[in-house]
Amino acid sequence: MAGIRQISVFLSNQAGRLAEVTKTLAENDIDIIALSIADTAQYGALRIITDDNDKAIRVLKEKSFVTKINHVLGIEIPNEPGALSKVLLAFDEKGISVEYIYAFVGKSGINARVIIRVNDNDRGTEVLRSIGIPLITEDEILKK
Amino acid sequence: MKFYDKTHECMERPELLKLQSERLVALVKKVYDNVPAYRKKMDEAGVAPEDIKGVEDITKLPFTLKSDLRDNYPFGLFAVPMEKINRIHASSGTTGKQTVVGYTKGDLDVWSDCISRGFVSCGIEPGYMVHVAYGYGLFTGGLGVHDGATKLGCSVVPASSGNTARQVTLIEDFKPDAICCTPSYALFLAEELRKKGHKPDDISLKVGVFGAEPWSEAMRQELEANLGIKACDIYGLSEIMGPGVACECEERKGMHLQEDHFLVEVIDPNTGEHVKEGESGELVFTTLTKEGFPLIRYRTRDISRVIYDKCACGRTTARILKPQGRSDDMLIIRGVNVFPSQVETVLMEFSETSPYYMIYVDRQNNHDTMEVKVEMNEAFFSDKISDINGLEARMKARLNSLIGLSIGVTLVEPGSLPRFEGKSKHVVDSRKI
Ligand SMILES: [Zn+2]
Numbered sequence: 280m281a282g283i284r285q286i287s288v289f290l291s292n293q294a295g296r297l298a299e300v301t302k303t304l305a306e307n308d309i310d311i312i313a314l315s316i317a318d319t320a321q322y323g324a325l326r327i328i329t330d331d332n333d334k335a336i337r338v339l340k341e342k343s344f345v346t347k348i349n350h351v352l353g354i355e356i357p358n359e360p361g362a363l364s365k366v367l368l369a370f371d372e373k374g375i376s377v378e379y380i381y382a383f384v385g386k387s388g389i390n391a392r393v394i395i396r397v398n399d400n401d402r403g404t405e406v407l408r409s410i411g412i413p414l415i416t417e418d419e420i421l422k423k
Numbered sequence: 424m425k426f427y428d429k430t431h432e433c434m435e436r437p438e439l440l441k442l443q444s445e446r447l448v449a450l451v452k453k454v455y456d457n458v459p460a461y462r463k464k465m466d467e468a469g470v471a472p473e474d475i476k477g478v479e480d481i482t483k484l485p486f487t488l489k490s491d492l493r494d495n496y497p498f499g500l501f502a503v504p505m506e507k508i509n510r511i512h513a514s515s516g517t518t519g520k521q522t523v524v525g526y527t528k529g530d531l532d533v534w535s536d537c538i539s540r541g542f543v544s545c546g547i548e549p550g551y552m553v554h555v556a557y558g559y560g561l562f563t564g565g566l567g568v569h570d571g572a573t574k575l576g577c578s579v580v581p582a583s584s585g586n587t588a589r590q591v592t593l594i595e596d597f598k599p600d601a602i603c604c605t606p607s608y609a610l611f612l613a614e615e616l617r618k619k620g621h622k623p624d625d626i627s628l629k630v631g632v633f634g635a636e637p638w639s640e641a642m643r644q645e646l647e648a649n650l651g652i653k654a655c656d657i658y659g660l661s662e663i664m665g666p667g668v669a670c671e672c673e674e675r676k677g678m679h680l681q682e683d684h685f686l687v688e689v690i691d692p693n694t695g696e697h698v699k700e701g702e703s704g705e706l707v708f709t710t711l712t713k714e715g716f717p718l719i720r721y722r723t724r725d726i727s728r729v730i731y732d733k734c735a736c737g738r739t740t741a742r743i744l745k746p747q748g749r750s751d752d753m754l755i756i757r758g759v760n761v762f763p764s765q766v767e768t769v770l771m772e773f774s775e776t777s778p779y780y781m782i783y784v785d786r787q788n789n790h791d792t793m794e795v796k797v798e799m800n801e802a803f804f805s806d807k808i809s810d811i812n813g814l815e816a817r818m819k820a821r822l823n824s825l826i827g828l829s830i831g832v833t834l835v836e837p838g839s840l841p842r843f844e845g846k847s848k849h850v851v852d853s854r855k856i
Contacts, residue, residue, distance in 0.1 A: 322811070345804045
């Protein structure tokens, strides 16, 4: 399947639940590479990409967290005005909807790294290829 | 076995009415002669035992209320000397004193008979292994069902309540055919069995007889699917006798009342008048044969309906439909009557959530608020907040259309709401009125 595996964790909005996730990962030497949180007044969905997703899922499940794996697209775009807009316009033209988007820090520091969740990863990948935007693979993201 | 006591379970109506009338006349005379509190109430109401000639005269008699039981604590309403009392049970009231009930040897015999009748009507056969996970002790559930199953000739496992890990092991190792407990505890056991990797097909249980708290049709489906059983409802209050006053048959369209022992009336709780046949109201019972602790026109606070048409199973006895709740449990939210069971019924329609929920009632700026927290099913969880918001909105809309109130819904993590081993307490009412 196209894309990078992302783990989502459901958080009842109780103080400390997020801290428990990060503590659990830290105790198991799992590094968080990318992270975003969507929340409402009552609950949140934490989305993370780690350097060991299988282990992360396992240790979180052991702590009774509700988790889900899904695939997202990771891209690297030039760190300049209009770069992201070009990508989003291309998606829009092809009728691909973007559910959410977040940026994370790459190692090179020259380009911007962005995670995009679209409704159709295969078609999303095609569109990105057609406009010359390189996709980051899961292997690349894990390289330190 | 199809019937445990065909004579009484399939009696023709006129014959049954005659039997009930004879028993009522004798009962009224007995309590008048032996229980000063009843004599006083009847004298005050201006009714003498000889005024009661049959069941049609029942409305001449005054009601017995829970407060009468408290006022005569502990033994004031017993109708026989203590040396004739063979067993005592008690139930903790929400307000202070316990309600104490006493049984003669004959009463215990009748109780076991009633439970045996119910068990057979649910499909339990002599020789079945029956796992009893009701609490043993002053509560009527454990020992009542125990005696009934023993009398029927079952192999009884008196597991009692609590210690879920041990209960699960007993079910795994002993492979019982039937289980008796509260429906909420059965759900909890089902969850624990599932966690240990058991599938409904490899769980030995065939029949579940659940009672002591109201439960919905949706919960029945959940229990049947998760445990691979036929789930039946059994009804009874400790004041009247305990479980077995009425019990479902395999048709599961109402609980057959053991009418030769219990006379039921359905009244409007506000006026005390009988409602029309088949209409919803408060159940009122008279114990026609009880010796130790007879009750006349006892108001149960349980709200339900009673139907009299003949059941497909062949029994002719009246059937009590699933109680909608207790008038005590009824919440009045912004002037609307709401039973927790109505909320439960709606929640159970949604496969995206688990059967665990809590209802929180509060009052803010003189405005009642009601919020439901329900555990999300792990399989439903999505990385998209819009999916979760959408589910909450659909649940809210459904609650609103069925109950007529705006009720907040919040999805919470699985396992985060309290589990109950005895009767479940789904409502937290923080209103200070
Ligand atoms: Zn029937």
